[in-house]
Amino acid sequence: MSEVFYRKYRPQKFEEVAGQANVLKILKNAVEQNKMAHAYLFSGPRGTGKTTMARILSREAGCAPEDTIEIDAASQRGIDDARALREGVRVLPFRSPKKSYIIDEVHMLTREAFNALLKTLEEPPEHALFILCTTELEKVPETIVSRTQHCRFSKISMPDIISELKKISKKENLEVEDGAFQLIAFFAEGSLRDAQNILFQATSFGKKIKESDLRIFLGAPSGELVNSIKLSLLAKNPKATIESLSEALKSGVDPTILSRFILHDIRETYFSKLANISKSDASFFDFSIRELLWAMEQHTDDHTSHIPLELALVKIATQTS
Numbered sequence: 001m002s003e004v005f006y007r008k009y010r011p012q013k014f015e016e017v018a019g020q021a022n023v024l025k026i027l028k029n030a031v032e033q034n035k036m037a038h039a040y041l042f043s044g045p046r047g048t049g050k051t052t053m054a055r056i057l058s059r060e061a062g063c064a065p066e067d068t069i070e071i072d073a074a075s076q077r078g079i080d081d082a083r084a085l086r087e088g089v090r091v092l093p094f095r096s097p098k099k100s101y102i103i104d105e106v107h108m109l110t111r112e113a114f115n116a117l118l119k120t121l122e123e124p125p126e127h128a129l130f131i132l133c134t135t136e137l138e139k140v141p142e143t144i145v146s147r148t149q150h151c152r153f154s155k156i157s158m159p160d161i162i163s164e165l166k167k168i169s170k171k172e173n174l175e176v177e178d179g180a181f182q183l184i185a186f187f188a189e190g191s192l193r194d195a196q197n198i199l200f201q202a203t204s205f206g207k208k209i210k211e212s213d214l215r216i217f218l219g220a221p222s223g224e225l226v227n228s229i230k231l232s233l234l235a236k237n238p239k240a241t242i243e244s245l246s247e248a249l250k251s252g253v254d255p256t257i258l259s260r261f262i263l264h265d266i267r268e269t270y271f272s273k274l275a276n277i278s279k280s281d282a283s284f285f286d287f288s289i290r291e292l293l294w295a296m297e298q299h300t301d302d303h304t305s306h307i308p309l310e311l312a313l314v315k316i317a318t319q320t321s
Helices: 021-032 050-060 079-089 111-122 158-171 178-188 192-205 211-218 223-234 238-250 255-276 279-297 307-317
Strands: 039-043 068-072 099-104 128-134 149-152
Touching (some): 021 050, 021 149, 039 050, 050 068, 050 099, 050 128, 068 079, 079 099, 111 128, 158 178, 158 192, 178 192, 178 211, 178 255, 192 211, 223 255, 223 307, 238 255, 238 307, 279 307
Parallel strands (some): 039 128, 068 099
């Protein structure tokens, strides 16, 4: 089996990292001016390049592979692991001027492990570089955060994701329809890694990847059905709205996925009208977005999963100014 794309095309230098311009500027300046901190904290959504950036920063700091230690805090989270880290930090690097410790999912450490790590961060050896990565910043103690340089990673924009997917497609000799690129970026929700995985899985269709095939593969509703629901909502026609919803659900579309597509189209329409929109229309769009968000947050069993969306759509279609 061929290598999955997110591993095959993982960036090896700063210039190859997508969508994190602010973080890149901070880290590149620190390396170029030789003013690196002894500890960094990378926080942000999954699949946005935190661990990849940590590896690049380690290399830029001059750490050879044998002097780069990666720790998965999800499985190495106890006090004994933290004590082993404290003892290992004292050992000088084998070949490099620095020895880096990349701790992934650092929020998973136990309280005792955090306390042990804190002592190491308070009195770090000159040769040690710590790079902590987390998707749940709120679970990292403030005492740890305050002893690091904090870099916030953001979700990657759809245009940036599509740009990266096009580069991969060219290298892999794939023919991908523009609509398929858009669909992958939409489902990735800001995660380049997820987008790369979807594109890799889509190669099961062969070298030609069509939007229609991808919609079936991802369980996405047709554009026509989503547009039909949107137009019925804008026309304040609850009967037509529910009829279009029923048609979509009969095709096997997941209500949560359908909600996301409707929300996307409503937002796009809203933003396209902002330059010249009436107060009543703005109120309608605000109400619609809130109701769709509410529907997406509801968790029910498979037999009733469509009900929150039904309720939201009826309320939107019958909303009065």
